[in-house]
Amino acid sequence: MSLRNVGIVYRKELREALRDRRTLISTIIVPLILFPLLTAGFISLAVTLVGKAKEEVPRIMILGGEDSRPFLEGLRKNDQITVVPLAGNWKDQIINKDIRAAVEIPAGFQSDVAQQKPTTLKIYVYEGDMKSSFGADRVRDYFKTYSDNVVKERLAAKNVPDSALKPFDVKQQNVAPPEKVGGAAFGGLIGYMVILLCLTGGMYPAMDLTAGEKERGTMETILSSPVSRVHLVLGKFFLVLSASLVTAALSVTSMGMSFWAAKHFHMFDQAGSDAAQLSLSLGLGAVLSVFIMVLPLAVLFAAALMTISLFAKSYKEAQSYVTPLMMVVILPAVAAMLPGVELTSKLALVPILNMSLLCKELVTSTYHWNYIAIIFSSTCVYAAVALFLAVKMFQREDVLFRS
């Protein structure tokens, strides 16, 4: 088979694609700009929101406690909170976010503590509201300090050292390297992103090169040239495949650089400990192995997209055919992110799900070679079948000249 014509078709399609604003936006601009913007936007939003919430001195209402003066005064003097006057509608005030929390001090609280009788302080909060939770934390901090002091006094009165209450310490330490920690948290997400972007990156070119060509009337022009239909479909297919891989590669690179930049500039630290867990460092080997494994899947997507789009008479019709394919890809890709879903020899044969599960392992540098062999070879078979169908489809007159 002469590959010269495949190359000619590919170069022409590439030239047209590079001149097409829509292709450039979906393949290059979106991945290069979207991820840095999303990362920067998310982090700065988190920093702003969390920072603001933490800076605020929460307004707290105290219910009762008139007979526990010293305790009450200590609470009022605490500069971490602002105590507001008692009001009957304190519940409404919490719900309406006028105050962040309310503290109920039971009657005889201080004397009960002094007599070592069991007693309970209540904190009323707006569950799920971050600022209410921060307000409750500050009140709880005060209660804890007070409680610790009471315990110390009691122990001192009985000549018992503080250490009697704490016979030993417990320390938990991570031994996994950073890429494994990041991979365990984000492995599923990386696989999902790469798989989804492989599909979306090829979508527009696949529709443009098949249904779009029919719609614009250039299909008959190219079919009247001596190029064989196999060479024609291969030239087009390689362009769709290139677009898929470029989109996925740019997206992952852009995502990696965004995370690196965020880490480098300590943006995660400012966002607080929760956001700091997002810190992700992946080994180059892991990323490369994901791409090698995803290659046959990209072939499968490119061929499937072309086969489906070729059925359509117009670009719009192709869009309505391709949209359900998105769901077919997203569902198994998401399923792999669910906790407890692990690779088995049966799941290794399920297309997309197998690759998504494998990506989860690859980013943690875990290599189960038997699964890798099954997944790579089975996906190659699916891809070959899809490519064969695409070639066959290009030879069907009822599809090419559907009216």
Added chain:
Amino acid sequence: MIETRGLTKVFRDKKRGEIRAVDNVNFVCKPGQIYGLLGANGAGKTTTLRMLATILEPTDGTAIVCGHDVIDDPQKVRANVGFLSTATALYRRLTAQEMVEYFGRLNGLDEATLKKRVDEIFDRLDMNSFRDRRCDKLSTGMQQKTSIARTLVHDPAVMIFDEPTNGLDIMTARTITAFIRECRDRGKTVIFSTHIMSEVAKLCDTIGIIQSGKILAEGSLAELRSRYNEQDLEEIFVKIVAPLYVEQEAN
């Protein structure tokens, strides 16, 4: 040279059943001559020409184009054919020159020959002023010239024109008809389909009148005039086609 031998095309439609778009068509078109296929819309002209250009495969029968069978050797047939119709559009994002070069390369021309051919055609068709302009920015006339250049780049021996002036303004249509005449004068085999009587009368050496996929009458304009005892081609056409047309409409 084009020779069709019982050329037949049957389409299968879920609602309408079997449709014989072209039914046992036989004709010969010689080098240096223009063969005109004259027929109403849906008569089978486009399907016949698409089979000659190997875009569609015959269901039965065959055609020999420049010594190559359209079924056995479609690629060689296409290498010897220039196909132009109003449905053969240009790639919008390529320039006129890139468009012509693309088809030259697909026809196997090496870069040196291609450059020579492109320069020659662009000079001949007076296209140098817009050779680097994208096809979507060209006027209809410029687009037609680019399409002509595209069909000529590999210097084919056979030219197939499927209603090439359909929907064009008079000046652009004249460019096309002048080009068709030039092809004949250069010794090419030309086949041309239309439903415009005046074009046929002006251009064709042989006229084939087609209806319901069948060639109902064939001959030069003079032969048809004497055979049907009418001077006006339109009257001749109606005389030949009317019985079958009425029957077809009734069905």
